[in-house]
Every structure is written in structure tokens, then in C-alpha cells.
Amino acid sequence: VAQRIQLGNQLETLDDPAMRRLVKAQVGNLKALALRIEKAIAALIAASPDLATRERLMRSAPGIGPIVAACLLAHMPELGALSSRQAAALVGVAPFDRQSGATRKPGRCAGGRPAVRRCLYLAALAIARSKKGHLAQTCQRLRDNGKPAKVALVATMRKLIITLNAMLKSQQTYRPA
Structure with a gap:
């Protein structure tokens, strides 16, 4: 989460379109990773009565x-x-x-x-x-x-x-x- 916030802050200050695309891709990857982790945690909880x-x-x-x-x-x-x-x-x-x-x-x-x-x-x-x-x-x-x-x-x-x-x-x- 902290890394995603840091990249979001960097995104606001970047002027170069290529760099903006790279940072946006990284933010998207981090969001997807966080979602996968949340699903894995939910599955672990559901597996234990x-x-x-x-x-x-x-x-x-x-x-x-x-x-x-x-x-x-x-x-x-x-x-x-x-x-x-x-x-x-x-x-x-x-x-x-x-x-x-x-x-x-x-x-x-x-x-x-x-x-x-x-x-x-x-x-x-x-x-x-x-x-x-x-x-x-x-x-x-x-x-x-x-x-x-x-x-x-x-x-x-x-x-x-x-x-x-x-x-x-x-x-x-x-x-x-």
C-alpha cells in the first residue's frame, strides 16, 4: 500500500508520457497483487471453520x-x-x-x-x-x-x-x- 501511494505521488509530478505509462503500469500491478493477497487471505479464513x-x-x-x-x-x-x-x-x-x-x-x-x-x-x-x-x-x-x-x-x-x-x-x- 505504501509503495502504491508513493508511486501515485510520483505520477502527479511526472511530465514525460513514457514514464507516466510505466508508473501507471506499476500502480496497476500493485493493485492486482493486493487483490490477489486479499483473496488468498479470505480463502485461508474460509478453509478453517x-x-x-x-x-x-x-x-x-x-x-x-x-x-x-x-x-x-x-x-x-x-x-x-x-x-x-x-x-x-x-x-x-x-x-x-x-x-x-x-x-x-x-x-x-x-x-x-x-x-x-x-x-x-x-x-x-x-x-x-x-x-x-x-x-x-x-x-x-x-x-x-x-x-x-x-x-x-x-x-x-x-x-x-x-x-x-x-x-x-x-x-x-x-x-x-
């Missing part, structure tokens, strides 16, 4: 599409066997207090698995933009209460991973609260 069930359950939640579900299946296989706190901490969206003596600083979210965090960030962004559903309302309520946009998105990510963990643990599809 356990993975197919877990993917179906996850995709019933808002913001979770085939790419985010595949990312979670690959990078967080223990999802569904963890406590809520453990799931949030593994992703890196659990707030940790920063205090020393009488000094109290705002909590921080850090660490975790970066690939999962990136996927959940995109899912939370899609949820916030949709403005429909319980998770979107939670995000909007935080924004209305004066929280910065990133803080509201991280809180939505945390709520989403906890919800997904509970769904997989109970083997139930998403039910809005």
Missing part, C-alpha cells in the same frame, strides 16, 4: 470489515480468551495512571500491538464518521464533553476491542447496547 466463525462474529460489529477482521485474526488470535482489561492492554488502548506522590498527570495509552492498533484506529474512524450506532454516539458524546478527537477515538477503539472480545467469548453476534 474456527476462523470463519470468528470472522463472521467480528464482521457483525460496526466498523469491522474483511481487512480489519483478518488483521485481528492474524495478530490477536487470543481474542475471546482474555479479560476486558487484558484485551485493551494488549492493543495498547488501556489508560495507565501517571502519578508520583501528590503529582497526578493525565493517563496515557501506550505499548501494545501496533498492527492491531492501526486496524482498530481505522475501524473507530469509520464508526465515528458514520454517526450511527451506540459506539458512534459514545464517540460523539465524548467530543461534546470537550475531549479531543484523538482521545475520543482511542476510547472508541477500547470499547470496540472489549466488545469484540466479549462477542468472541460468548460466541454471539453484535447486539447494540
Whole structure:
């Protein structure tokens, strides 16, 4: 994806028609390769009954599409066997207090698995933009209460991973609260 974006940016600055054709061909090849990889991942998931069930359950939640579900299946296989706190901490969206003596600083979210965090960030962004559903309302309520946009998105990510963990643990599809 990064290479495709880089080539797209180069395409905008090229004046030579021959070079533009070459770069367009490379972009097309990268898109075709990405599509083949996505199909191979989907076939692997479909071939395993356990993975197919877990993917179906996850995709019933808002913001979770085939790419985010595949990312979670690959990078967080223990999802569904963890406590809520453990799931949030593994992703890196659990707030940790920063205090020393009488000094109290705002909590921080850090660490975790970066690939999962990136996927959940995109899912939370899609949820916030949709403005429909319980998770979107939670995000909007935080924004209305004066929280910065990133803080509201991280809180939505945390709520989403906890919800997904509970769904997989109970083997139930998403039910809005």
C-alpha cells in the first residue's frame, strides 16, 4: 500500500508520457497483487471453520470489515480468551495512571500491538464518521464533553476491542447496547 501511494505521488509530478505509462503500469500491478493477497487471505479464513466463525462474529460489529477482521485474526488470535482489561492492554488502548506522590498527570495509552492498533484506529474512524450506532454516539458524546478527537477515538477503539472480545467469548453476534 505504501509503495502504491508513493508511486501515485510520483505520477502527479511526472511530465514525460513514457514514464507516466510505466508508473501507471506499476500502480496497476500493485493493485492486482493486493487483490490477489486479499483473496488468498479470505480463502485461508474460509478453509478453517474456527476462523470463519470468528470472522463472521467480528464482521457483525460496526466498523469491522474483511481487512480489519483478518488483521485481528492474524495478530490477536487470543481474542475471546482474555479479560476486558487484558484485551485493551494488549492493543495498547488501556489508560495507565501517571502519578508520583501528590503529582497526578493525565493517563496515557501506550505499548501494545501496533498492527492491531492501526486496524482498530481505522475501524473507530469509520464508526465515528458514520454517526450511527451506540459506539458512534459514545464517540460523539465524548467530543461534546470537550475531549479531543484523538482521545475520543482511542476510547472508541477500547470499547470496540472489549466488545469484540466479549462477542468472541460468548460466541454471539453484535447486539447494540
